Amino acid sequence: MIDPLLLFDVILGLAIVSLAVTVLVVRDRFAMIVLVIVFGLMSALAWVRLAAPDVALAEAAIGTGLTGALLLATWRQVRTEPERWPALPRGVMVINMGLCALVLAGLVGAFLATPLGTPGLGVAVADNLADSGVEHPVTAVLLNFRAYDTLMEVVVLLVAVIAVWMIDRGVSQAPQPTLGPELGDLPRGFARLVLPAITVIGAYLLWVGTSAPGGAFQGGAVLAAVGILLLLTQRYQPQPSHRPLARGVFVLGVAGFAAVALLVAGGGRVPFEYPADHAKTLILLIEGLVTLSIAATLAALFHGREPEAISTQGGRS
Amino acid sequence: MSTGLIFGLTGLGVFVVGLCGALVLVDPLRRVLALKLCSVGAGFMLVVAAWKAPPEAPDPVPHALVITGIVVMISATAVALALIRRLHTLEHEHHD
Known part of the structure; x- marks a missing residue:
């Protein structure tokens, strides 16, 4: 019998990672900012599950609420600007992503080898x-x-x-x-x-x-x-x-x-x-x-x- | 499988997504958000490191570090956004 709360954790974790990916790939910048706000609130929820209510409060209030307000205020000023930044060459992109995958593999290896719940x-x-x-x-x-x-x-x-x-x-x-x-x-x-x-x-x-x-x-x-x-x-x-x-x-x-x-x-x-x-x-x-x-x-x-x-x-x- | 393990892997995923975004994306606003993702991912790792299977209380030191990190991150974000506004103004003048 699986603990329903663990199932909730898995779903929340998957939602957080998918939101992170969506933030970076969504085309509309307004949607991007809204998704970052949703992402922040979901992270705060995860931190409540990890028994860190102080951190969750700070993330919800500062990292999400106020950061979201700052992002929207800036978005409003630069929204006329089309995204005309040239994309990176495909080769560079592939190499960068490959290196990121290596970083991920290394970090996961290090994390799984580290015991959790040490006294600290x-x-x-x-x-x-x-x-x-x-x-x-x-x-x-x-x-x-x-x-x-x-x-x-x-x-x-x-x-x-x-x-x-x-x-x-x-x-x-x-x-x-x-x-x-x-x-x-x-x-x-x-x-x-x-x-x-x-x-x-x-x-x-x-x-x-x-x-x-x-x-x-x-x-x-x-x-x-x-x-x-x-x-x-x-x-x-x-x-x-x-x-x-x-x-x-x-x-x-x-x-x-x-x-x-x-x-x-x-x-x-x-x-x-x-x-x-x-x-x-x-x-x-x-x-x-x-x-x-x-x-x-x-x-x-x-x-x-x-x-x-x-005076304007x-x-x- | 435990809550700590699940959210530890979540944090690693978020951190690497942010890292990838910061390296691959070119739009400055998106890059700022990618770095924000990195900071949340790092926060996840610290909160997970502090976590202990209930009913044991978590370690408060990493929590304090993450709160400090959140405040530093909004400061950095605010300056980055000001630079983006300034860049926008300069380019606008340039095109006129």
């Missing part, structure tokens, strides 16, 4: 969880045991928004995506209904991350969705005068994180070694600041160009 670092994390200040092991790893990694991750996000603002200065004026008038009052009504709810959900995800799946990245992504909805319904219109504030919020996460990490040093402690009595407070403080930064940064990445004074009629929102 899980034991070490479980032993020290009590000292971390939080009860959820993934948050303990992210914000305490490997906090340096997480700081660098926030730096990467900051670098990305700086790069996007710089690159987009040279991009021709395209009207920002909005939920157009053909939809009437529907988008605004929808926004009025769901915005308070999403804001609460984002804050809740941040808070609950100390004891259950959730945390700064998932909460920040949900709050970024608030920003995107505000931009799409034009309830918030970026102005050039908002630039200093926006820059401040982008840097807030990195600055706050680094300041706390350095200020706890001294008295026999090294940087990132939070005093045990205040660990939870400090972690929540860092997470709160990082969440604000992530939300603002991701929404800015969706918006693309920095707000600048432009309706050229921007």
Whole structure:
């Protein structure tokens, strides 16, 4: 008797691989982006099956939802362009695919030879969880045991928004995506209904991350969705005068994180070694600041160009 | 056969499909998506490495690494998309 859940896993695995292939071979680019979104949600489902709810939340919110929004915003600007890139010579293609097949064979061999379910670092994390200040092991790893990694991750996000603002200065004026008038009052009504709810959900995800799946990245992504909805319904219109504030919020996460990490040093402690009595407070403080930064940064990445004074009629929102 | 084995092979398949796409496709938007597939495939491998047959709890360290990877990937994607928009603008000006 086969376990029905294993059958589900096999079907889900096959669906994920087929979706990956379809994404790359489908002709229509809009369909391609929609398929990537479906692919991401299916992967998140697979990660739930692998007992990784934090990763599934992050993939669904950031890797799928926000990435999908970014892809659609770019697609909208470049869709007039036909795919006129010359294809690779057939010989090169065949050689590349042959080499990929070799890589696959090597990886499958290595994977099958590797034992699954080895203890890994899980034991070490479980032993020290009590000292971390939080009860959820993934948050303990992210914000305490490997906090340096997480700081660098926030730096990467900051670098990305700086790069996007710089690159987009040279991009021709395209009207920002909005939920157009053909939809009437529907988008605004929808926004009025769901915005308070999403804001609460984002804050809740941040808070609950100390004891259950959730945390700064998932909460920040949900709050970024608030920003995107505000931009799409034009309830918030970026102005050039908002630039200093926006820059401040982008840097807030990195600055706050680094300041706390350095200020706890001294008295026999090294940087990132939070005093045990205040660990939870400090972690929540860092997470709160990082969440604000992530939300603002991701929404800015969706918006693309920095707000600048432009007088063209309706050229921007 | 176990959940870990099934999704491990899934992850390898997704990674190699992405690798193949990144090498064979020429349209920049498709290449970005191919690299996105690679990153999800790599994420699968780490999550599978962390997985233990229930009721044992999985190893949280690879989970944290994958979450970091997802955030790095959206940063890279956003910059790549900005470059694609810029390329589009430059070519548009060139054709005018």
